[in-house]
Amino acid sequence: MKSVQRTGVIREYDMHSASVKAGYGFILLCCALMVVLAVFPLIWVVLAGFKDLKEFMSSTSLLPESFSAEPFITTWNQLGISQNYLNSLIFVVGSVICALIFNGLLGYGIGILKPKGHLAVKRLVMISLLMPTTISIVPLFMNIQNLHLGNSFLPLWLSYGANAMYVILFVQFFESLPGSIIEASRIDGCSQLQIFFRIVLPLSKPICAVIAIFAVNAAWSDFLLPYLVLRGGQLQTVMVRLFVFSTEQTVNADTMMRSVVFSMIPPIVLFFIFQKQLTENAVSVGIKG
């Protein structure tokens, strides 16, 4: 027996049977088809970006007539997307920091410190997991306006510090940490905050990485609250811009497709850098959560 056994229902032994072999061929075919389905739209949108409006509206060919990068450059400059990228970057960085610190501390409280009454908080957080902010976006938006926090990143950053799912993920991770380490450091006279920053946080790199990736992706894709809060102009992020394009119809269909491409580049780059963490860690986290 091999030290690491292959998983999967079909075993080595089955492959002698012709029908299983054919079935396996079929499986490979399906998988290949899936890859095509997953990737084709992305390839298409890039190809569509090379077309001008007339070609985009009239041509029945999937390939563009020419592959000049000029339309992309023109769109980038015309719409001033660099500013939106910068805004998105600021938004994402602030959101990730808030997501880690505030949810982490709350998770630390619920999962490790466990003061009297922490269970009630835990339950509240669990319930809010099922009620995403969209449901109460109206009063939330009013609160933000009443505090004169409109047209600023601050409320958006902070909103990532109040994510029930991240809190729960932290709690689950912290609860799995060996209590003895924390007990030992407590006896050594570390304060609770010291324990958090010296002991818990260094041990929590995997969960922090996962939540950071989640938060980056969520913040990059976020547009409803940012749209309401950032109003028009200066601070618009890439996704807010795209949403405005789609609702206010200020750009042409071909430009729209190029903007879609621009909005997808950072997540795709991120994906290829962190694909291992994403397809493995994120999943194991997902299975617990």
Next chain:
Amino acid sequence: MKKRTSVISILLALCLIMTTMAGFAEESGVIDGDLTCTITLGNWPPDTAAEAEKALFEGYRDTMAKQYPNVTLVPDYYSYSLSNYVPMAKGGTAPSIFQPPFTDPQLLISQHLVGDVTDALEAFGVLDKFSPSYVEMLADENGRIYGLPRDGYVLGMHINLALFREAGLMNEDGLPMYPKTLQELAEYGQIIREKTGKAGLVFPASETYGGWLFTNIAWNFGCVGENALEYQDEDGRWICNFTSPECIAAMEYMRDLKWKYDILNADATTTDWASAHSLLGTGEAAMNFAADDSVDQPTSNKGLPVEDFALIPFPAGDAGRYALAGGTCYMFAPDITADQGIALMAYLKVIGKLPFLDDDIIAGMRADYAAKRDRGAPVLPAISAWTDEAYNNAKQEIVDEFCNVDMRLYSDFFDSISQGTISLKSEEPVFAQQLYRELTAVIQRMITKEGADVEKALRKAEESFQEYLDDEINDY
């Protein structure tokens, strides 16, 4: 008669003196050094805007600084949408000036969400030069005025002459034979569909656009006066009426455009304003209900050469010749002071939105028209919101200088307005957006379900909108 003329000439002379005085004052620079206040200006071009536009607004700021040294201008990049304006107005964070479309002023006025500028207009002597139709849109029942028109438009039809040519619908003079009536529109559409394979008419029936265009069609079927889509009964309650025979006939017409004549573009229910222009501009559709202020859309924006483009009047119906008139206006934060009102009016004067022409404004217009001509957009006369004749004539002269189109392709449209062969009508008075939404749903039903019951669908929409009216005004 004679007496009247003399009165007018005295008035004109007075105006002249006033403008000259203003001119003198300008030369010395400062107009009012005592006026001290801060105004926040919505729609200021953001950093991402074109350099020329930013420079233009910086120029305005310099001029203001010279004329009113103690007025502080705070740029705000806010671009109006009803969804975010209301909480801002309530929370006291609305910019001093912003730009809503003409559908919203009455709603905002009735809810006291905008500021009164009547006195400021009076102070600048322009209160009586307002085109009356605009006064109606921007005033409350006491005649107090809350806004100024930024620009206006009149609905007509954009047509793609390349497709008309292909369908053999051009006469020897190079002018299109175009549909004068809604019935002809259906027939012309069929000819185009047969000869070119392209859609005769693009009808943007998504969200609220369909209903918006439909109101104009309904007017021409006779949904005005006692058959109006919206009216107030003797108790002052707002009543909607979608089930008059006229309205039903208009909706049947919409249904026939799809199922009897089959002239609509394939995806009408998801076609919006921009894609409608795209379809016309790229030669996928021959006709589009659209206004004079969006002629740059199919042309310079979507690539149709100006010689392949024409603007025609809105087709008449059996019972009416109406064209919807609307536009964008300037409105003001509900909490503006009298001083801020004056400062805002001064700002509007500087950016050329009051009926005064100075060198800067003329230069600005010329630059604007030159740019339009260069990028291939038709340079057309603007429909004026002011009744000041001298002002209007002076503007026309500048337009003529830059004209880059065969005006014969537009003259029927503009003549129909100036000669009054078509009547301008503003949007339905209350909650127009909601009305459009209801009617759009009916239109979508008509063009997606063959043989749909027109009256039943309209009755349902009527009930729903009446309930809305009751909730929002009648029973408030």
Next chain:
Amino acid sequence: MSGQARKKRIRGRTGEQIKSWLIMLPGLILMTFFVWEPLIESVRMSLYKTRNVELVRFIGLDNFISVVGKDDFMQALMNTFSYTFWSLVLGFLLPMILALLIGETRRGKGFFRTAVYLPNMLPGLAVIILWSAFFSGEKSGVLNILLGRLGMPQQTYLTRTEWVIPIIILIATWKGAGATALIYMAGMAGVSPELYEAAAIDGATVWKRIIHILLPAIRKLAGTLLILQIISVFQIMYEPMVLTKGGPDNASLSLMQLMWQYAFGGSMNYGKASAVAVIVTLILLVMTAIYSYFNRRESDWD
């Protein structure tokens, strides 16, 4: 002495408790501001006649009565259930099948995993806009181009009331199925290979192994994912908002979209918007309660 020591310990404990709460405080404040208070506020607002952001007067359940009595609410409710139904048909089994298929591959597993997960990383809004070009009914729509290659006539898609919801779910599934599949794969990997080996030696066919070993092993996971999926589909909003604006003839209008329309779509009726939000919340709570009831019963049996 001993009494004093105990006192000190208790005081220390209280101090520590207070400190613990202080550490949690920032997070709690944010949760309150962004999640809990707005939730309560929307319940409160739903009971008031509102004019813009002001609460004009208490009107009890009038908002609910008025909202529920409207045709578009009933339509949106039915549509929302229809979304849920289609997401079960299209979106529930597919990830499981994907996981099963990829799990069986002997080479290139990592590649397949990466490829199917990729769409999940893309911004949802961009995905919708991208697919809108596929489902365009004009001749340059991507599906129409592909149909044309196969010699079939041009079709319209989003103008068909009976197609819009499945299409929107199809797009959502394209984006999400890969990620869900990976979760299933992790669950399936938890099954010990020895079980299959033993079953194979006993002569169980591949199908039998799937049915008797694999599926029972992921049943609980599937239950959890199912309820999460229902909850998330129930809140579908921006997809129809961007793709069809709820049309044609409200055929794709969802409950949350109706809420957005009440609040931000021109009527500014925050009271009614909140009433819709509260109804959605209640439905979600009921679903969750049903789920946890069955979940508990099942655990009892296990």
